Amino acid sequence: MSAGALAVEHVGKRFVTPQGTVTAVEDVSFSVKKGEFVSIIGPSGCGKSTLFAIIGGLLDQYEGRVLVDGHTVDGAHHDIGMVFQEESTFPWRTTIENIAFPLEVAGMPKKERLEKAVHFLELVGLTDFAHRYPSELSGGMRQRTAMARTLAFEPKILLMDEPFAALDEQTRLLLGDQVLRIWRELNQTTLLITHNITEAVQLSDRVLVMTYRPGRLKREVPIDLPRPRSSEVVGSVAFGQLVGQIWKDLREEASRGMKATEGGRND
Template identity: 45%
Template sequence: MKQIKLSIEEVCKVFNGSQGTVEALQSTSFKVSPGEFVTILGPSGCGKSTILRVVAGLVNPSSGEVLMDGQKIIGPGPDRGMVFQSYTLFPWLTVQENIEFGLNLSGVPAKQKKDTARQYLQLIGLTGFENNYPVNLSGGMKQRVAIARALANNPEVLLMDEPFGALDAQTRTIMQELLLKVWEATKKTILFVTHDVEEAIFLGDNIYIMTARPGKIKEVISVDIPRPRSYEVKELPEFLAIKHRVLQLIREESIKAAEVSDILGLPVVAGH
């Protein structure tokens, strides 16, 4: 019987605001196996980031539930780590101190903290930068530190919300390859939200395509491309075939979102 790490079951989310209610997610369900790398794609405003926040325990679903190892998620926990698009580093802490931050909260002994931080500094390729402050780092280096900080707490699930979205194309490619290296070394379960179709295919075992808002799963596409992967796989016929299919699905939903906005006389809402 296939093991399940995460089970998202009929999750709906409605946000109430001064201008009324917005249904972000509608009856969204899927299951994630241990060690699986899931990428999530969809038009702007379809609820991609909302899914991550519900799994993280930062947002409560309006209905439905999320189970991790069969237990209902009712709030944040150290078993789930989150990496955002913004680097969210503490500017007054060094690289090593940023990585150790969560370990401080957990009361980890000093030597173990230091050893853990250095282990992840080596894994992300930043050995020698442990005493630098974030202001002296490039965008890619800052995001490496953010990933290391999340991993240092040894979460079972890593949630990544467009972590490379603010990077230039060349740095983004380097970070994609680095993330695969880290994933292959740690075998963490990863949920990764992105707007980049090639990124979703390159990284993922499975791609979850979402509908326009209110978001739900439109289709699941399996990425049957052997691992380990290098940048060259983006030229393979099977990669290009998946890319064509994904773009077609996203385009269908983007057109629907635009049509709904035209009917209601509203702008297309950017967001997740």
């Protein structure tokens, strides 16, 4: 699996609503180097998910451009694999069939694709659950299945939108360890969209902080914690300082978001 470099240049998106035009994202530019792990963090309503959909090619008619290895990408692209916030496994397929789905779509023969899926099944530690249906798995296992399915697509860039948002904190930390292990093994360029500061600091090389609506990049925080990391890093002083530093920026934006939401309710 080869890594790719991602560049987002002056991306903006406006939505026309009955209440008027809403600017969700405005003039966002950043890049992710090959094999780098970058997180984008921002308060609810800052346009993180809009940015995720634009980069993944699920939204069109936006300003700016998205490039992979210097080439502009338009629409869903083989170089970019997406892991979604919501539970997204196909309930009518077993774990291995879910993982083999993108290979089936690509026209790979059944025997070959199931053999290949086994590799990704092992990678996410679900070998014993190959023939179980999603309804028989825990939330964490389902998200690992979804991640393995995306990795089986062999994208250059892994794009994740709050994949562990619905999970409890302990599971989230432990899955973070697994994500780091997979990232190390595959040397996968990864962009994580999240609202969880701990998760962003635990996993990333850099954290990009976004403003409340319209979503712009406010600050870039390099995470200079030593690698390889594990969830034990959350107990270190340096970790606490980085979390505090990001929260300082984020607090202002989250407060703005809260005021805007409450104001909207009072209107």
